[in-house]
Amino acid sequence: MIILRDGLDKRTMHKIEIRNLNLFYGKFQALMDVSMNLKPNTITAMIGSSGCGKSTLLRCINRMNDLIEDVSVKGSVFIDGEDIYHTYVDLVKMRRKVGMVFQRPNPFPLSIFENVAFGLKIHHLAKGKALESRVEESLKAVLLWEELKDRLNASALDLSLEQKQRLCIARLIALKSEVLLMDEPCSALDPIATQRIEELMAELKKNYTIVIVTHNMQQAARVSQETGFMLLGELVEFGLTTDIFTHPRDKRTEDYITGRFG
């Protein structure tokens, strides 16, 4: 069942709309009335100091916070105009569309092939030859195919950190996710690997809507077109990355990006 927002034409809609989102861990309020619109085929960076709620916000976009006990959410998140916090939402379908890349690369304790095929198998989307070619396509998209094609049956746990993170992205590409949520995807990687993942993100932007949480302001400035700055659960400022980093409107944003705190 699709719940569309009233009076909105589907063509002009934003890919993701966050409306008056409040989140509580027990009695502690971690998100304060956050609203923002995210454009398709755009990389949006969320910056802010540790504990500001940027990861929490990201995990609201695919409802990963549901896994934590004692969390309550008020407000809405619309993806393609559909409120994912509505009672009738099919979480399985939603998460197929909204993929997530985690801070620590988390390939499953399975073979490389099985990792990429995982999503296709659990959703019964492909088998046999079709499955193999989707796995190949996905590994090619993250530039792993050439180095791994001869050992697809090896354990994914033996890969390097960068390869693991690429593999985790390939899992999502195989599923043809539309949104990629990235929670500090490079914080476990060295600078060269980080650069290569950033190049990959720029490439993926053509087909995906990407939201990246990062504590690294240079990274936000390099990869994103739009940036949101959060402080103590509040979205202080949100706009074009160039504006945020060159002439922020809010004093607190300026203090943060010039390194006065954080």
Added chain:
Amino acid sequence: MLFRKIKEFFIEQLIFFSGIASIVFVLLIFFFLLKEGLGLFKTVGLWDFLSGQFWYPISDPPKFGILPLILGSLVVTLGAIVIAVPLGIAAAFYIAEVASPRVRDVLKSLIEILSAIPSVVLGFIGMMTLVPFIKWIFDLPTGLTALAGSLLLAFMALPTIISISEDSINAVPREYKEGAIALGATHWQTLYRVTIFGALPGIIAASMLGVGRVIGETMAVMMLTGNAAVIPQSLLEPVRTLTATIAAEMGETVKGSEHFYALFVIGIVLFVISFAINVTADVFLHKNRK
């Protein structure tokens, strides 16, 4: 200064000896078994002993073939494992992944209690309930069968299997589960496609330790399996295990007789079997930690 050094030296020595004491004990036990057992092979060949089909230690001439005893132990153990392993793993998954925190606490303490019941008490309960039940349901001349032993031993192996499997399921990194759920996997898909592979080495080790517990168990099998030293044809016949043989006959042998030696060699066979099982379990547990 000197005093402190002397004290330090003695404490180090004390800790060192405590550390190697267990190794020394194991070696002493092994040598004792060998010393008492090897006398048998002056008159009986090793191969005849292991593959002989008849165990008539007090007939004339005596026959010392432990094949029926080995097979008896094997049948009872296999039966117990076939029952206990799937049940134990399922229970571990339930406790680790499905049960609410309160149910989990209650179940875990009940399982602790289960493992604390002395085996002779379990054997007694089995004799009064399980044995007549098996006799009745299969319409047998006696309920004292391999099946009765297997069922009760399965019961005794469960706490080991459940608690070690549960530990290894809990040790599966949270990231695996989150990764699967973020890909749209359901709770059940996450369990049987990801979590179980993360926990597999621990689950195998748990099963091996369960086997070790079962194969060394004496009292309950002696009370329930009927103790007929014949090669078993099915689970519904009386069997006799290696352990029960030693326990039942040790009191009646003359020290230094062939029969006495033979019981010690059975002890060696048991020792070797449980040693192999524990080493295998250890290998898997270490794999899990890595």
